[in-house]
Amino acid sequence: MTDELIYAFPEPAAAEPLTFDQEICIGCNTCVDVCQADIMVPHPEYGMPPIVLYPGECWYDGSCVRVCPEPGAISLNSLSMNRVHWKRKDTGEDFFL
């Protein structure tokens, strides 16, 4: 099997844990290196943001955001079902994440 070409099959995403700002990201792949679940791969094109191949396997620990040398390049998105509610104490105004 050594000589055969193999492929990555991107998963249809149940969620989109990460978004990259292509204007800010320098494609250094530091986030790829530190992701313990290994959900990203480097983009085949030099300098481009990595590809999130396995979005469903994200643990949402934010290590990628913490190590990113270009603040704002990566956003860790909350799962839409996790829109936690809070209320302003003095006005009663409601907010959702």
Place this chain on the structure above:
Amino acid sequence: MAAPSNPLEWPYPVEWDETSSVATDVLVLGGGIAGCWAAIGAAKRGAKVVLVEKGATITSGAGGSGCDHWESAATNPCSRVSPEELTEALIDGHGGYCNGISHYIECREGYDRLLDLETMGGKIRDTEDEFQGAEFRDEDSKLLFAYDYENRFTLRVWGSTFKAALYNECRNLGVKVFDRLMATSLLSLGGQQGARVTGATAVHTRTGRFFVFAAKATVLCMSRPARLWLFSPGMPGVSEFRPPQCNGDGHAMGWRAGVEFTMMEKSVRAEWSGDRSFPPYGTGNTHNTWYACSMVDSTGREIPWADRDGNILIDVSQRYRPAQGQRLFLKGGCEPDVPTYEFQGPDILPVEELLQQGYKLPFYADLSAMSELERKAIWGLMVGEEGKTKIPILENYTRAGFDPDRDLLQSYGEGWQSGAFPPQERQLFGFPGGMVNDWTLRTNVTGLYAAGDQLFASNCHGHAAATGHYAGRHAADYAASAPEPATDQDQVDHEKTRAYAPAMRTSGTSWKQVNASIARIMQHYCGATKSEELLTTGLDALRDAKDGEADVLSARNPHELLRSLEVLNILTNAELVMHACLARRASARHLHFMRSDYPEVDPPEWYKFVTVRLENEAAVEGELAIDYFGSLKENYEASNGDYVGAASK
């Protein structure tokens, strides 16, 4: 960047079938908190050390992204309990079903590890004087305390600084770190189950290259089993509390190698999973990281706190004090899961009682009702430093406008939970089962040591750190005089065939389908109430799943192979749990263990550790006295005559 819809050519070199061989004195499997400390402990003893980690050691493990409090630091200069007293409290608080050895190590050496961390660049005290004047701060040492402010044995820490410091220390000490390598099996003398362990095999999760490690001593430092009852095919990464790759590979490898386990029959009704609950520490509550937050009901009425005797506590400060006549209380991760009056700490009144008194749902955390320093200690220090709170909770909530000075954060469940689980959805939480250990943290198998979540009745960060370092140095001592390890080539060849099998198939079942099958079987046959017939049928169902699905698992690249091998380990762990449940023919309250065919709870003749292990591929039952570890202080000192911790220097 979102994934493209077409297949991509695999971006890493493909090295299927290529093999690397590595020899070392001490092999550490697992690069989380326990694994890094084991490597450091062994390397400082002069051993040549290899560390193998499935992810990236700089962040990997359940404690890789943070830790907000360090429990059982009984030797810190402000502590008012001795390691002996605190360990006895932990044992009694769990009805005796506790690892006296590992928790004594935690109580005795945990603070030494914190001092070590400080020299590596970790932050363990309030050096910036942010909390000057707080009642939970010692002004001389600048240490901050959590929970029991009188006895001061749990410390608030800046744990997001820890993992990178540990990783760098490993590198500085010459530990050879292999990231993205999944250990697949333990090698043994003559390939025999139960014989001396002589190393391990591994597969690279990006290239598929095979690795053979020969080691004089091996330390297993992997996670407790997970994804046994809980699995989310859509979002497998948040199926459980811990990271997706923390699924118990070490338990499965150990079981296959003949390691003896105990307390594997213990599981609790699930407390957290991404499918049912909000992110940990991300909702209003009064426990753990959020202890002892003020709460209000939906009308703004303050929710009362009470001590263990039901006396209402007037001010916030009392929530951090033992009750009248109480020596100490246990909180945080070491809170007894079945409340024990002797160590029960303050809490809000039970929800049912509050509703009867006219309090209205939902309840909210009201940080604004606390003093500025208490508020900052919860929101900013603990929520920020704990687990994965820094980015998804502290940063994202703040960016969305949450203001702890003005806003009430909704609560969605009781205790620390933010969801409700049916009884058949279970989890290994609250001092779960694991490998049996002696006073050197060696398992029953020669050459094999265990630390952290690999041990029975394991706990959290401080326990992993203390036992990791301890196991590492004892493994190094053994390796110093151990014979050279001989690798059994037949065993290696057999394992290579097994490990590569999913990659050899061009079609078959996906790992997600197999994991979902296992979870269904465990819920049906190993739920809240068990019986011999349920469990034996469950074992048949697992065998059927193995023959029908696991044996046709298919992986199209090394990443899918990693997930496939994990799910085979999960299947093995499911069998281990079923065997352990069959072996305890009595119900046990502290083990959350109910047998319908043996309904008497805690009959005296079953007050013991029941053990299971594989011998010639058959499960063998055994038992150990509940106090098999003997005198804590004497046995510890007999095994560690030359140890001098940083705290006593």
